[in-house]
Amino acid sequence: MVNDTKKKSRIGHVVIYIFLAITTFISIFPFYFMFISGSNTNKDILSNPPKLSFGPYLAENFKMLSERMDILLTTYNTLFVSIVYTLLAVFIYSAAGYILAKFNFVGRTVIFGFIMLSMMIPTQVLYVPWFKMMIGAGMTDSHWGVILPMLANSFGVFLMRQNMLSFPTALIEAARIDGSTETRTFFSIVLPNVKPALGALVIYMFTSMWNNFMWPLIILGSKTKYTFPVALAMLDGNPTNKNYAVIMLATSIATLPILIIFLIFQKQFVAGVMGGSVKE
Amino acid sequence: MKRGKGETKSLWRRLNSLKNFPYFLIAPTVIIFVVFMVYPIVYSLILSFQEFKHGTYRFVGLKNYIVLFKDPIFYKALMNTFFYLIVQVPIMIGLALIIAVFVEEKYVKGKAFWRTSIFLPSITALVAYALVFKVLFNGDYGLINYVISALGGDKVQWFYSKWPARFSIIISITWRWTGYNMIILLAGLQAIPESVYESAAIDGAGFWKKLTYITVPMVKPILLFTTITSTIGTLQLFDEPYVLTQGGPDYATITIGQYLYNNGFVYMNFGYASAIGYVMVFIIGILSVLQFKIKDN
Numbered sequence: 001m002v003n004d005t006k007k008k009s010r011i012g013h014v015v016i017y018i019f020l021a022i023t024t025f026i027s028i029f030p031f032y033f034m035f036i037s038g039s040n041t042n043k044d045i046l047s048n049p050p051k052l053s054f055g056p057y058l059a060e061n062f063k064m065l066s067e068r069m070d071i072l073l074t075t076y077n078t079l080f081v082s083i084v085y086t087l088l089a090v091f092i093y094s095a096a097g098y099i100l101a102k103f104n105f106v107g108r109t110v111i112f113g114f115i116m117l118s119m120m121i122p123t124q125v126l127y128v129p130w131f132k133m134m135i136g137a138g139m140t141d142s143h144w145g146v147i148l149p150m151l152a153n154s155f156g157v158f159l160m161r162q163n164m165l166s167f168p169t170a171l172i173e174a175a176r177i178d179g180s181t182e183t184r185t186f187f188s189i190v191l192p193n194v195k196p197a198l199g200a201l202v203i204y205m206f207t208s209m210w211n212n213f214m215w216p217l218i219i220l221g222s223k224t225k226y227t228f229p230v231a232l233a234m235l236d237g238n239p240t241n242k243n244y245a246v247i248m249l250a251t252s253i254a255t256l257p258i259l260i261i262f263l264i265f266q267k268q269f270v271a272g273v274m275g276g277s278v279k280e
Numbered sequence: 281m282k283r284g285k286g287e288t289k290s291l292w293r294r295l296n297s298l299k300n301f302p303y304f305l306i307a308p309t310v311i312i313f314v315v316f317m318v319y320p321i322v323y324s325l326i327l328s329f330q331e332f333k334h335g336t337y338r339f340v341g342l343k344n345y346i347v348l349f350k351d352p353i354f355y356k357a358l359m360n361t362f363f364y365l366i367v368q369v370p371i372m373i374g375l376a377l378i379i380a381v382f383v384e385e386k387y388v389k390g391k392a393f394w395r396t397s398i399f400l401p402s403i404t405a406l407v408a409y410a411l412v413f414k415v416l417f418n419g420d421y422g423l424i425n426y427v428i429s430a431l432g433g434d435k436v437q438w439f440y441s442k443w444p445a446r447f448s449i450i451i452s453i454t455w456r457w458t459g460y461n462m463i464i465l466l467a468g469l470q471a472i473p474e475s476v477y478e479s480a481a482i483d484g485a486g487f488w489k490k491l492t493y494i495t496v497p498m499v500k501p502i503l504l505f506t507t508i509t510s511t512i513g514t515l516q517l518f519d520e521p522y523v524l525t526q527g528g529p530d531y532a533t534i535t536i537g538q539y540l541y542n543n544g545f546v547y548m549n550f551g552y553a554s555a556i557g558y559v560m561v562f563i564i565g566i567l568s569v570l571q572f573k574i575k576d577n
Contacts (some may be wrong), residue, residue, distance in 0.1 A: 012487065016382045023379055024397040027459060031400065033423070034412045046421040096309035103302040111310060118317055120564055122516050124537050125557035128327060128544045129320035152316035157309060182301040211405035213519045214537075218545050229407040233523060236411055244415050251408045262403045266396060269403065273460060274467050 031255075038249030045244045061249045068238075069231055069250060070224070077143065078227040078254075081216075082209040085147045089156050089205045090198060097160025098190055102172060112161070119154045124214070126152075131218055141221040150215060153208075156201060159272070163197035164190075196271065203265050204272030207258055228254035328554035337551070344555035354556070356531045357539040360446065361515055364535070368450045369510045373503065375454070376461035381495060383462075384469045395466070402460035406519035413452045414524055442532040445525050449533055452520055457513075461506045468502035469495065504575045511567050515560055536560055 037045050039058040044051035065071065099105075100112050130149040131140070139145035167190060175185040191198070213229040220226055226234065232254060236247055262269055295304050331340040348354050383394050401409065416423050417438040425435040438448040472495070480490055496503070518537040521527050527534035527542075536556065544553030 013387060016385060016388065020379070020382055020388070020394050020398075024394060026455065027398050027401050030409065030412045030416065030455070033416065034408075037415065045415060046418065048421055049426040050415075050421060050423050052423075092308045092312065095305040099302045099306045105302040105306075108302075111306065114318075115313065118313070120512070120568060121317070121321065122512060122537075122557070122560050122564060124516050124518070124540055125324055125554075125561055126317070126320040127540075128550050128553050128557065129323040130316065131545070132323075132550065133315075133320070149316045151312050154317075176298075181296040182298065183296055186305070207403065211408075213405070213407050213522075214541065218541075229405050229519075232405075232407050232411060236414070236523065247411055248415065251411050255404055255408050258403050258405070262400070270399070270463055273402075273463050 031259075034248050034255065035252050037245055038252045040245055042243045042245045045248070057245065058249070061243075061245050064243065065246045065249050068246065069235055071250075071253060073224060074226055074228055074231045075253075077225060078210055081143050081146050081227055082206050084143075085150060085209045086202055086205040088147070088151060089153065090201055092151065093153075093156040093160045093201060094164075094191060094194070094198065095186070096157050097162075097164045098167075098186060100157070100161045101164035102167070102169060115154045115157050118152075119158070127215065127218060130215075134219060140219055141225055142219075143225065145219045146212075146216050146227070147209075150209065150212070153205075156205060159201055159204070160197065163194055163200075167194060196268075199265065199268040200271035203261070203268040206261070207269075210258060324554045324557055327551050328558050330551045332549070332551060340551075344551050345559075348552070348555050348559065353531055353534065354539060357534045357536045360531075360533055361517065361536050363446060364450060364453070364517065365511060365514050368453055369507060369514060371450075372454050372458050372510065373461060373506055376458050376506070377465055377496075377499070377503070379458070380462045380465040380469055381491060384466065395463070399459040399463050401456050401458075402463075404456065406456070407523055409456055410452060410520045410523035413448070413455070417448050417524070439525050440529055442529065445529060445533045449517075449520055449524060452524065453514075453517070457510065461510070464506055465499060465502055468499035472498045500575060504571060508568055508571055511571070512564055515564060 033050075033052070036052065036054050037050075038061060040051050040055035041057050044055060100108060126149070134140050134145045134149070137145075139148070171189060171193075172185055175189050176182075180189070210227075211229060212227070213233065216227050216230050217233065220230055223231075223234075232247070232250055235250055236242075294300055327337075328344055329339055329341060330337045331343065379398060382388065383391055383398075388394070417425075419425065419435065419437045419440065422438070424438075429435055436444045438444045476494055476498075477490060480494055485493065515535075516537045517535040518541060521533050521535055521538055522541075525533040527538050536559075540553050540556045540560070543549045543556060
């Protein structure tokens with residue numbers, strides 16, 4: 001009887017490991033396929049079966065890609081919108097989070113209530129008014145037109161507010177008694193002590209902008225302004241001389257930075273997903 | 281303009297007074313949300329009652345909504361989106377829960393490895409991963425069809441017939457988002473006290489009993505959260521059908537988000553697009569209330 005349950009649970013263990021192994025394989029394989037395909041020819045990819053190992057055509061594909069897409073400029077554009085967006089968001093949301101968590105003032109409930117409620121609003125509803133506003137402000141086809149409206153991100157404010165809640169109020173009060181100004185308390189006592197939450201916010205904002213597609217697609221008109229997702233979609237949408245090797249190389253180039261950031265800052269990625277609670 | 285030293289000082293002092301400080305720090309957020317959230321929500325509602333004709337906008341009452349409810353393509357978009365919702369969200373959340381439970385099993389080694397690799401798909405840009413899947417789903421030379429025919433099946437023309445096209449999108453989204461939801465559910469599982477399982481084990485509860493009587497009820501709020509966020513995400517589905525199927529064949533995969541985009545930014549029909557947006561808001565509102573109700577029962 002005891003032996004029986006033991007055997008049963010051992011089979012269970014094997015089943016679980018096999019299941020996890022298959023799931024992991026499925027999760028990782030498309031990355032592998034993308035990277036190797038960038039080094040093969042279009043013909044290698046479109047054959048039965050497609051080539052599944054690295055090939056010698058990386059340099060050649062790179063040359064072909066450079067003729068169709070300004071890789072450096074696209075990288076610069078994507079970096080610019082992502083970094084500026086992240087910096088602004090971190091400053092604005094950490095201030096808002098701190099105030100919403102630690103101060104009592106008229107309007108707090110209304111402001112926080114609205115921010116919570118607006119998480120239910122599909123962003124796409126806002127695109128038409130945003131677009132008209134950007135036309136009015138002369139900001140279509142500009143990176144600021146991509147960045148500014150996207151700053152109305154309820155999740156970012158929520159994330160900072162949740163993390164500021166657990167910051168010890170006693171520390172703030174002690175600083176006040178010591179004669180520290182409110183500004184100084186915020187910058188030199190509060191911010192340095194919520195670094196993990198800031199890290200989660202940075203990663204969350206940066207990747208969401210780096211990967212953003214629909215709004216940049218709407219607002220950006222000229223090739224010289226494109227960010228990676230828009231440039232990739234345009235590369236794929238162009239039917240002349242379609243070369244999947246070149247497209248996969250471009251996709252790899254767009255994915256690699258995020259992959260590296262992820263491997264370095266895994267904890268912050270996960271914390272961003274879970275509303276900023278940074279745990280070991 | 282030059283400002284006197286005393287004036288700067290008093291401004292600084294006023295900013296730092298306990299009464300004013302919160303307002304100064306919250307001001308940027310309030311301004312941003314008023315300009316880019318409150319105003320657009322109202323503006324969009326007004327636009328949805330307007331029509332652009334002869335160079336001006338004029339009020340047309342419910343016309344956009346009436347046209348919308350007679351629009352066959354809108355119904356296709358609605359049906360497709362609901363199909364994705366009903367089929368994809370439960371499969372994905374179920375899968376995410378099972379993976380999370382397996383990874384959390386005490387004896388499973390290499391937890392960090394499994395977690396990281398299964399989470400990996402959710403760092404990719406939607407356009408990027410959709411392009412990879414476009415190659416994998418290729419009708420004549422795709423790897424997926426190669427595997428299917430190697431196993432003795434018939435090749436599927438994924439993007440040229442209705443149901444396969446829909447399933448290609450469902451499979452792709454599931455690949456992208458399962459790990460993301462798994463991570464959220466893991467946090468919930470870790471919060472369940474070990475003692476609950478231990479006493480259940482003493483009572484002789486097996487794997488399935490523990491799953492259905494302890495795990496699922498305990499992570500219900502998180503299951504609700506992941507279901508609501510997935511629902512909002514699915515209703516706004518855009519990037520994947522844009523890259524994979526362009527909404528085709530014959531609108532078989534078009535989503536509400538894509539139809540909004542086409543009307544607003546391809547045909548520049550802002551009033552109609554806003555009406556579509558408001559129907560979307562309405563649906564999300566109803567579904568969220570429904571999901572909360574289901575949770576309460």
